[in-house]
Amino acid sequence: MKKRLGPAERIYPMPVPIVVSGSMGEPRGFTSSWINAVASTPPTLVVGIRKSRASLEMILSTGEFTVNIPSPELVEEVDYFGTVSATKADKFALTGLTLMAGATVSAPIIAECRFALECKVTQTVEVGEYVVVFAQILETWADDEILDDDGNVDITALDPLVYIPGAREYHRLGGKVADAYSVGKRISERA
Amino acid sequence: MKKRLGPAERIYPMPVPIVVSGSMGEPRGFTSSWINAVASTPPTLVVGIRKSRASLEMILSTGEFTVNIPSPELVEEVDYFGTVSATKADKFALTGLTLMAGATVSAPIIAECRFALECKVTQTVEVGEYVVVFAQILETWADDEILDDDGNVDITALDPLVYIPGAREYHRLGGKVADAYSVGKRISERA
Numbered sequence: 001m002k003k004r005l006g007p008a009e010r011i012y013p014m015p016v017p018i019v020v021s022g023s024m025g026e027p028r029g030f031t032s033s034w035i036n037a038v039a040s041t042p043p044t045l046v047v048g049i050r051k052s053r054a055s056l057e058m059i060l061s062t063g064e065f066t067v068n069i070p071s072p073e074l075v076e077e078v079d080y081f082g083t084v085s086a087t088k089a090d091k092f093a094l095t096g097l098t099l100m101a102g103a104t105v106s107a108p109i110i111a112e113c114r115f116a117l118e119c120k121v122t123q124t125v126e127v128g129e130y131v132v133v134f135a136q137i138l139e140t141w142a143d144d145e146i147l148d149d150d151g152n153v154d155i156t157a158l159d160p161l162v163y164i165p166g167a168r169e170y171h172r173l174g175g176k177v178a179d180a181y182s183v184g185k186r187i188s189e190r191a
Numbered sequence: 192m193k194k195r196l197g198p199a200e201r202i203y204p205m206p207v208p209i210v211v212s213g214s215m216g217e218p219r220g221f222t223s224s225w226i227n228a229v230a231s232t233p234p235t236l237v238v239g240i241r242k243s244r245a246s247l248e249m250i251l252s253t254g255e256f257t258v259n260i261p262s263p264e265l266v267e268e269v270d271y272f273g274t275v276s277a278t279k280a281d282k283f284a285l286t287g288l289t290l291m292a293g294a295t296v297s298a299p300i301i302a303e304c305r306f307a308l309e310c311k312v313t314q315t316v317e318v319g320e321y322v323v324v325f326a327q328i329l330e331t332w333a334d335d336e337i338l339d340d341d342g343n344v345d346i347t348a349l350d351p352l353v354y355i356p357g358a359r360e361y362h363r364l365g366g367k368v369a370d371a372y373s374v375g376k377r378i379s380e381r382a
Contacts, residue, residue, distance in 0.1 A: 009228035012351035036227040037200035038239025041319030048229025079375030128232030160203035172365030180359040184270030
């Protein structure tokens with residue numbers, strides 16, 4: 001039996017990267033679970049940012065940011081970056097996270113994150129108290145240790161943290177269920 | 192040591208719901224991993240849809256769709272809905288998925304999915320070969336069996352399927368790492 005729960009912004013699951021803007025000397029960072037790819041021509045992502053976020057002004061003035069995918073050992077840092085404002089604390093100094101220069105943007109990437117993306121803002125759309133920022137993905141980075149022999153990301157080695165809205169929980173990724181573009185053929189073959 | 196992999200639309204992890212449009216009599220469905228919430232005033236999500244997708248025309252002409260969160264036992268159906276065009280097959284007939292009327296939109300929801308959202312299109316943005324559809328979330332539905340005593344979604348009972356781009360794998364959600372809005376206080380307390 002299905003029950004109506006009312007309108008709520010719930011997609012299960014969500015990613016939970018740390019978005020970094022600014023520069024090596026003046027970095028800003030916040031955690032976002034409202035982010036995803038939306039197009040591949042060119043590779044584009046969107047991120048919904050509350051207008052009151054200190055990072056938003058930096059992202060819009062520089063037109064650049066990075067997206068840093070954390071693993072479970074960074075869960076305290078992820079939560080801290082999501083709940084404390086950059087106007088109230090030097091978040092990078094307090095966490096001790098290490099910043100590295102990117103290749104195509106001035107915004108730094110977080111060395112402790114095993115996968116990161118460099119992004120350039122292409123347009124913005126206002127939705128109530130939020131700005132949805134569209135950005136082209138200019139570069140991606142992965143740690144040597146998470147690449148397999150073919151140079152592809154080994155998801156078990158990346159071990160991305162997962163966010164569950166509503167319950168407000170961070171989870172690990174679980175085991176593989178099936179290969180995409182493959183397991184559905186069992187249904188096609190019935191036709 | 193970090194290595195540059197080039198631009199690619201990779202966020203880890205992604206959700207992988209089935210998006211349904213049309214009506215009980217003429218349903219369309221496709222699987223999307225490029226979807227997420229972006230705002231809460233009002234509750235809003237975006238979904239990036241390739242212009243060649245048969246569902247896009249239906250979504251834009253009716254202005255409505257539903258988002259249906261699948262669990263691992265639906266992995267064959269999820270993959271099939273993501274890889275076969277509605278112009279080539281009656282996907283609902285072949286999978287045998289059960290459609291139910293929604294409450295606020297004409298687009299049906301999938302009974303076998305334990306959580307679903309009803310959405311109304313609010314605006315669209317073109318990005319190359321894609322259309323990014325913005326939609327207001329008008330209602331959410333959950334199976335009785337996945338609600339805890341307080342009426343909240345029990346994520347272990349929902350057991351949402353997770354998508355890994357690049358590797359093109361479906362995974363389960365893993366165990367809880369920590370509570371959000373809580374574990375980061377260990378860092379705030381250092382200040």
